[in-house]
Each structure stands twice: as C-alpha cells, then as structure tokens.
Amino acid sequence: MNLSQEHLSVATTCPYCGVGCGVKAVPQGPQNATISGDAAHPSNFGRLCVKGSALGETLGLDGRLLHPQVREGGQLRQVSWDDALDRAASQWRRIVDEHGPDAVALYVSGQLLTEDYYVANKLMKGYVGSANIDTNSRLCMSSAVAGHKRAFGEDLVPVDYADLDIADMVVLVGSNTAWCHPILYQRIVRAKEARPDVKLVVIDPRRTATCELADLHLPVKPGTDVWLFNGLLAYLARIGAVDPAFIANHTQGLPDALEAADITPEEVAQACRLKLEDVLAFYEAFAATTKVITGFSMGVNQSSAGTDKVNAIINCHLLGGRIGKPGMGPFSITGQPNAMGGREVGGLANMLAAHLDLDKPDHRAAVQEFWNSPRIADKPGLKAVDLFHAIESGKVKAVWVIATNPIVSLPDADQVKRALAKAELVIASDVVTDTDTNAFAHVLLPALAWAEKDGTVTNSERRISRQRAFLPAPGEARADWKILADFAQRLGYTGFDYAHQSEIFAEHAALSAWKNTLDALPRAFHIGALASLDRSGYDALQPVQWPLGRRVFADGRFSFPDGRARFVPTVPRLPVNTAGGEYPLVLNTGRMRDHWHTMTRTGRAPKLAEHTPESFVDLHPQDALLCGVREGELARVSSAWGSMVARVKHGGGIARGSVFVPIHWNGQTASDARVGAVVNPVVDPISGEPEFKHTPVIVDRFPVQWHGFVLSRTPLDLDMVAYWTRAQGTGFQRYELAGRNRIADFGTWARQLLGVDDDDADWLEYADRSAGVYRAVHVVDDRIAQCIFVSPRPDLPERAWLAGLFASEALTDVERAGVLAGRPLKQGLDAGPTVCSCFGVGRNTICNAIRDKDLKTAAEVTACVKAGGNCGSCVPEIRQLITVVREERVAAAG
Numbered sequence: 001m002n003l004s005q006e007h008l009s010v011a012t013t014c015p016y017c018g019v020g021c022g023v024k025a026v027p028q029g030p031q032n033a034t035i036s037g038d039a040a041h042p043s044n045f046g047r048l049c050v051k052g053s054a055l056g057e058t059l060g061l062d063g064r065l066l067h068p069q070v071r072e073g074g075q076l077r078q079v080s081w082d083d084a085l086d087r088a089a090s091q092w093r094r095i096v097d098e099h100g101p102d103a104v105a106l107y108v109s110g111q112l113l114t115e116d117y118y119v120a121n122k123l124m125k126g127y128v129g130s131a132n133i134d135t136n137s138r139l140c141m142s143s144a145v146a147g148h149k150r151a152f153g154e155d156l157v158p159v160d161y162a163d164l165d166i167a168d169m170v171v172l173v174g175s176n177t178a179w180c181h182p183i184l185y186q187r188i189v190r191a192k193e194a195r196p197d198v199k200l201v202v203i204d205p206r207r208t209a210t211c212e213l214a215d216l217h218l219p220v221k222p223g224t225d226v227w228l229f230n231g232l233l234a235y236l237a238r239i240g241a242v243d244p245a246f247i248a249n250h251t252q253g254l255p256d257a258l259e260a261a262d263i264t265p266e267e268v269a270q271a272c273r274l275k276l277e278d279v280l281a282f283y284e285a286f287a288a289t290t291k292v293i294t295g296f297s298m299g300v301n302q303s304s305a306g307t308d309k310v311n312a313i314i315n316c317h318l319l320g321g322r323i324g325k326p327g328m329g330p331f332s333i334t335g336q337p338n339a340m341g342g343r344e345v346g347g348l349a350n351m352l353a354a355h356l357d358l359d360k361p362d363h364r365a366a367v368q369e370f371w372n373s374p375r376i377a378d379k380p381g382l383k384a385v386d387l388f389h390a391i392e393s394g395k396v397k398a399v400w401v402i403a404t405n406p407i408v409s410l411p412d413a414d415q416v417k418r419a420l421a422k423a424e425l426v427i428a429s430d431v432v433t434d435t436d437t438n439a440f441a442h443v444l445l446p447a448l449a450w451a452e453k454d455g456t457v458t459n460s461e462r463r464i465s466r467q468r469a470f471l472p473a474p475g476e477a478r479a480d481w482k483i484l485a486d487f488a489q490r491l492g493y494t495g496f497d498y499a500h501q502s503e504i505f506a507e508h509a510a511l512s513a514w515k516n517t518l519d520a521l522p523r524a525f526h527i528g529a530l531a532s533l534d535r536s537g538y539d540a541l542q543p544v545q546w547p548l549g550r551r552v553f554a555d556g557r558f559s560f561p562d563g564r565a566r567f568v569p570t571v572p573r574l575p576v577n578t579a580g581g582e583y584p585l586v587l588n589t590g591r592m593r594d595h596w597h598t599m600t601r602t603g604r605a606p607k608l609a610e611h612t613p614e615s616f617v618d619l620h621p622q623d624a625l626l627c628g629v630r631e632g633e634l635a636r637v638s639s640a641w642g643s644m645v646a647r648v649k650h651g652g653g654i655a656r657g658s659v660f661v662p663i664h665w666n667g668q669t670a671s672d673a674r675v676g677a678v679v680n681p682v683v684d685p686i687s688g689e690p691e692f693k694h695t696p697v698i699v700d701r702f703p704v705q706w707h708g709f710v711l712s713r714t715p716l717d718l719d720m721v722a723y724w725t726r727a728q729g730t731g732f733q734r735y736e737l738a739g740r741n742r743i744a745d746f747g748t749w750a751r752q753l754l755g756v757d758d759d760d761a762d763w764l765e766y767a768d769r770s771a772g773v774y775r776a777v778h779v780v781d782d783r784i785a786q787c788i789f790v791s792p793r794p795d796l797p798e799r800a801w802l803a804g805l806f807a808s809e810a811l812t813d814v815e816r817a818g819v820l821a822g823r824p825l826k827q828g829l830d831a832g833p834t835v836c837s838c839f840g841v842g843r844n845t846i847c848n849a850i851r852d853k854d855l856k857t858a859a860e861v862t863a864c865v866k867a868g869g870n871c872g873s874c875v876p877e878i879r880q881l882i883t884v885v886r887e888e889r890v891a892a893a894g
C-alpha cells in the first residue's frame, strides 16, 4: 500500500480462519478493494496467507443474494423485507403456539460476528424459551469446549500466540497447521529458524505439508490418540517427570487418571501402529522439555472419543505443571474466525451466555435477570446432528439456518436434505443465492458479507478484533443482527431495539461482568471494562485480549469452586464404526490449502482455484490396486450412509487402509463430490461432535467412456454429462468432465454441450475418431470463447497454458494451431499447474528454474522465481519439487 492510500485504508479482520489476522482494505470503487496485511495487528504483524491475500477477488456481486425472497410453488420470488419477515415471523409464531418453543430452532455459525451471535442466542434462550440453538461449532470446537470444561471448569484456552515464539517444543496433534492456520505455522517456522533446537512433532495419520519441517512425524493409526497420550502420562509419571507441588496445590484426580492410563510404550506402539523408537523419542523429548505447547484441532475434536482426546492431552500438561506459564500449554486451535466469540456468547445448545451454564439454576436466574427476559430455557437444546434428526421426524418444524451450509457440512448429509425437505418452515440467511442448503429455503434473507459487515470477532488466542465495513451494503442486504432483531420485534419481544452493533457489544461486555465476583458467579471471561465503550470508542477499538491484562491460569487458579484443575480419566476406545467386511477402508476428510469450506467465497477467486481445481480421493497405491482403481481415473467412495465420486490420486501421504477426501466440493461445484453424504453421523457422547475423520468405506471404479475438459466464458448445460466439476478461472469457468455415453458425432455433441448453435461460428476442430480424441476451439471476435478436449483416457493437455489464452485479445494462428495440437507450439509457454498462488507461479516454471539454475533450497527458488515469497504456504511443495528434480537427476545419471 502506498502512503497516499494509507488514509483511505480500513483496518479489519480476515473472515477465514481462527488465526484472526488483521487486514487493511483500501476501497477501489463500490465492489473492489486492495487488501494487505495489517502490520499493527498483533496476531499477524502484517502477514497474510494466500486465502487472506486473495480476499480482493471475492468481493464482486456475481451470485450475491441481494434481495429477500420467498418460495412459492417451488419458485423463489423477490419480496420486500417486510413481506419476508412477516411471513417468517407469523409461521414461526403459529408453530410455537401450536407445538411449543421446542418445535423451532436456530442453526447458526462461528462465522457470525459476536454481536449477531449474541442476539441469536438471546432471542432463542431468553425469549422463545428454548435452547434449540446450535451452531456449526458443534462440528468443530465442541469437543475442545467439553474437554476444557471438564479439566478447568470453564472453556479457556491457556496459550497466546507469542508463546509459540518462546516454546522449545511444539506438538501438533490432528492439525494441518501449514494449510489451515498458515500464519501461525509460519510463526512456528520462524521460531525454529531462529532457534534450530526447537522441536516440532506432528501427530497425524497422514503425512501432511505440516510434517515438512517436523523433527518427528507420528503417523498414528486413526482414532488412537488417547492411547498415545495415556502412554505419555504413564511414562512421565513412571520416570518422575512430574511437578508434585503443582499437582498437590492446583489439581485433583491424578490417581484415577493414572489408573485409566496404565499402558506401556510397547503397548502404545502396537495400539497406535507406530515404531516403538518414535513413541519413545516423543515421550523423552516431552519429558526433557519444560516449554511445550500441544496444539490440536480437528484430528482431535472430530472423533467419537474427541473429548477424551482433549483431556488426555490436558492431563499430560497438568502433570508437569506445563500450563499457565510463558511458552507452554495445551492449545486448542480454533477453526472459524469467530469460533471463540460464539463460545463467549454461549451459542451452543448446552451453554448459556457469558460462560454461564445452562444446567445451573442460579446461572439461569442471573442471565434472565440481566436480560429482563420473559423466560429462560431450562434444559439443553438439541445438538446439531440430533437437531436435524428431530426435523426429519417432525418434532422440530421450523429451522432458521444462518451463515452455514449444513447440506454440505453435516455428516450423513443426505439425511439433512430429507430433514429440510420435510420441515414446515426453513429460513436461510446467506450472502450468496445458490447453495445446496438455500435450495431448500422457504424464506431466503440477504445478509451483509465480510466487506460490508461491522462488529467484533475473537480469535484462537482470545483476542477481540473489530471487523470494519469498507464497502457499501449492496442491494437490500442487512446485518445478521439486524435481521434477527427485526424478527424478534415482530414476535412482540422487547429487548431488541438496538440502534447500532456497538450497543449489543456493550451489553455483551456488561453481561460478562454481571455477578462475576469470587463470591457470586466467577468466570475468567470478564470484559466488563469494555462495557462502557460508546460508539466512537467501539469504532476505534484496538485488538484486545481477554482476560484483560493477565495470563490465563497464571496464578494456578482454575474455574472450579475449589480452584483446582481436574485430571480426567480417559479410558481408550476405538471409533464406533471400524473398517472391515463390506467397508474395508477408513475415510478421513479435511481441508485444502486454498479453499474455505463449501467454497461460496474462495470458489470465486481464480487465484485460489488453481491449486486444487477438482476434488479427489487420495489413497495408497496398493489399496488402489485392490479396489481396481487407477490414479487419474474416477472412483466412487461409498459408505453405509451414502456415496460420492472424485478423481483418484496418490499424494504419497496416506497409509494403507485409509483414504482422504477434501470437504469443499458440493452440489454447486461438482456433480457428485459432496463427501458429507458419505460421512457417518456417529458423535462423541459428551460433546456431540461428529466423527468426521473416521467412516468405513469402500472405493470402486466409476467407469466412464470418455474424459474431457472445457474452458468456457459462458456456462455449460451440465445435464448432458455424468461427471462434472467446475472451477473459477480468470475470465472463464473450467469444467472437468467425464461421460458414460458413447459419443457418435463429436462435433454435434460438443456444440450442443457448449451451447454453440450458430452454423457460422468460428469453430475449429480436430477429431481422431478411431482413437476417440477430439479437440475444438470456439473463437468469438478473435478471442478464445471456449475450448473442449476429449479423450478415452484422463491424459489430457495441461490446462494452465490454455487458461492463459483467455487473457489475450486476439488468438494468433500459432495459438489456434496449438489448441488443436493440444500443446503450446512455442517452447516454454507451459507454466504447469499453479504451486504458488500468491504470485501465480506454476510447477513447470519452478522445476525448470531448479534444473537450469541448480537451485538447492526453497529460499533460492523464491529469489529466482518469487514462488514462496509471500505467505510461504507453498514452501513445503517447493521443497518437494527440489527433491523430485534431484531424484530425476539421480535416475537419469544411474
């Protein structure tokens, strides 16, 4: 950003992961802005990962939901806000009157701002009088929440990011930090660069990009983390690596925990399918290091033993007093930008606001008194998976889905479809029109998106930051809190007449201080000092961490009445559904570097589409052989619940017996790649968090007659093809296709698919009928409009150089000939698939530079071709390419 723009720039926060990076946005017209990292923000000091850097590409209004709509006779019709809200509120009220408050529900999201979340929770628990409000954080953080409450008496994360700078050992459990929390990972990388003795241990069944820098990777058998950490607890106790004073003064329950953890390293190695020497190396390093941080995320939480996994980890930290002090502690890394804020307002069905408990009468009375509300929910509401079952069975008749896409993201996702099809009233608030979930909405409400909304979020280190609007509200979109408050007023509830979000924040802050004294209802979550912020103070609010001015647990006092932390006995158990028989493989699901969840936002950014343009099923080559599937071809993944189709890949990081499928693709981006349909709906018995990482499946061939792809400026008629997937390019859509039909006449078929009915169109084609190969290019006004490639095998030309042709104003004769030949006729034009999304550097460019200039380190590659020089997320891949080129050389020489 240059100096002249500085005064126009707005300081806000990235809307993606829980790192919560500060962003500076400089508006460039109504739908555009320049995005950069905020150097003054203490969570990222100016750095952004590739998703954050590409935020500017997601701001356009294409596909945005801009007006309220209601469904009539199956069709959506635009209506006024009054009509939409009147209709929603009158049906809601009728259902509550006829069937009681538990017949309605809200299903919300960790992507709401704290103010939105606060209002939603207040509405349901204090006014409707039901705790039937759950959130997608149930799918994400609920095991960590439950584990914290069991161990600490309150949901508290006792680590700050700065602790990563001084820790001597970082253990990452079930966390692909390099891809999912890139700026935190870079912080670990820098600590390790500065102090090479810092140890990094990664515990993950897959060898992920996060393992690249690890001193030790423990590829645990899926689902066995409790054995591993129980073994660590037993080992530490056996060798006396304990802090007796801390245990005596600040904890209780150690004997029972030790009894449950009675296991030797040899037994651990066997149960976790690890090498004994690796298990011992981990245990010895942990015992020898005081400043240890154990970071964990979905490989821990999303398990039928998720809460026990969390407590097994915390037990090990309590044993040596490795908590509450600089550079150490168990560190739940939150997923969504406001996962933590949602916990502060008590957005889960079994929580109350401001860290108060739903199951305690004095807590309920306190909240009701503060709200001055007509009622207060007095029993837990339905947790996400149960909620959608209750909708299908007709017990819950109305649901309002806000800022989440459950038909894609819940397990047994076809069940969710059935549930929404059955509901009497489905309201959905979203920022885009076409999502799998919105297709079932009766009332569709347009919300403000990131660039337009204004409020606060709390990140993984409990830091509250302002999100500030920097673009005008488009169409009739409104803030989520405002929509909820207007709805509440239509139901006749007072207590929702907020004029501005700052008033909601002040109320939330005041509630955190309400009765928050040692002799009443003490909680560490206390931001009472912010309750006096007026609007201008709120607008100027700088990032602030709670507890204000002190470290969590620094005094060794935990939130139970006796001040002691609890060791929790964790008896190891296998996942509820284990592989075998009809379903011999275990399905693991997770994230890709450049996509966010169901892609409603990252899917618009060409910069982000290139790294992984298509879904895949990654498995071990020997398992592929047994399943009869081949790399590059298509496979169906099926479970007892459902199935999906994706391309077979051997990424090299998957052990035998497992398959990995990314979570992002859905009904809008692929014909049949919604992995949620396959995932089993088993949940952790305590937290209710689904077992997303462990579903028994079978993989088999998805036979097709032909493979192909199309790059097109205009959308295709996809009903004609059995398999399709779509990705956004710069100025075009990229479609990967495959079909079961035998194509008799390629030309006619291709023109129909591409919607070219003009006989005089500038259409060039090449067909080799006997080989089943076909290529065509459609030129309009000298520019490439579309191109199509078909072959019986998936060995099609590289897409990257073809994509480049869409930028050119006039296609040259050489380029036309190149398209038909299926390769660039000029040397050196094919950059290959993108590796570095920030600078758009392709694989071939990087490999050529490594070869030609004999580059040996990622830093040399960066110096030469820029790749890796911005966010650094592709550095692991660059290192791999260096190895690949070296191996090529060795092979060529030998």
Ligand SMILES: Nc1nc2c(c(=O)[nH]1)N[C@H]1C(S)=C(S)[C@@H](COP(=O)(O)OP(=O)(O)OC[C@H]3O[C@@H](n4cnc5c(=O)[nH]c(N)nc54)[C@H](O)[C@@H]3O)O[C@H]1N2
Pocket (backbone or CB within 6 Å): 017, 018, 051, 140, 173, 174, 175, 176, 177, 179, 180, 181, 203, 204, 205, 206, 208, 220, 221, 222, 223, 224, 225, 297, 298, 299, 300, 334, 335, 336, 588, 589, 590, 591, 592, 593, 594, 595, 596, 597, 693
């Ligand atoms: N690029 C990107 N970043 C994101 C997101 C995104 O969509 N895209 N989403 C955000 C959100 S909401 C979240 S919750 C976080 C999630 O962040 P992560 O938890 O890091 O991401 P995942 O890929 O879901 O899963 C992490 C790892 O758990 C491993 N795992 C599976 N089973 C086991 C097991 O039994 N034991 C252990 N130890 N590991 C296991 C998987 O192999 C996987 O590598 O990411 C956040 N950041």
Ligand SMILES: Nc1nc2c(c(=O)[nH]1)N[C@H]1C(S)=C(S)[C@@H](COP(=O)(O)OP(=O)(O)OC[C@H]3O[C@@H](n4cnc5c(=O)[nH]c(N)nc54)[C@H](O)[C@@H]3O)O[C@H]1N2
Pocket (backbone or CB within 6 Å): 109, 111, 112, 136, 137, 139, 140, 141, 298, 302, 335, 336, 402, 403, 404, 405, 406, 408, 409, 410, 411, 429, 430, 431, 432, 435, 447, 448, 449, 450, 453, 480, 589, 590, 591, 596, 597, 598, 599, 600, 601, 663, 675, 676, 679, 692
């Ligand atoms: N198989 C499998 N499934 C998983 C997981 C897994 O690891 N494996 N992980 C789970 C986890 S951890 C998570 S967090 C979930 C995430 O899953 P979802 O929450 O379903 O995913 P998103 O795509 O983030 O959905 C957000 C929706 O809200 C809309 N939106 C964005 N901003 C706003 C806003 O300000 N207001 C409103 N009203 N709408 C907005 C978006 O357009 C989008 O439709 O997925 C879960 N599902």
Ligand code: SF4
Pocket (backbone or CB within 6 Å): 014, 015, 016, 017, 018, 019, 020, 021, 044, 047, 048, 049, 050, 051, 052, 053, 180, 181, 182, 183, 184
């Ligand atoms: S790490 Fe990336 S996605 Fe996460 S908050 Fe920072 S810039 Fe956004």
Ligand SMILES: [Mo]
Pocket (backbone or CB within 6 Å): 139, 140, 141, 335, 336
């Ligand atoms: Mo998440």
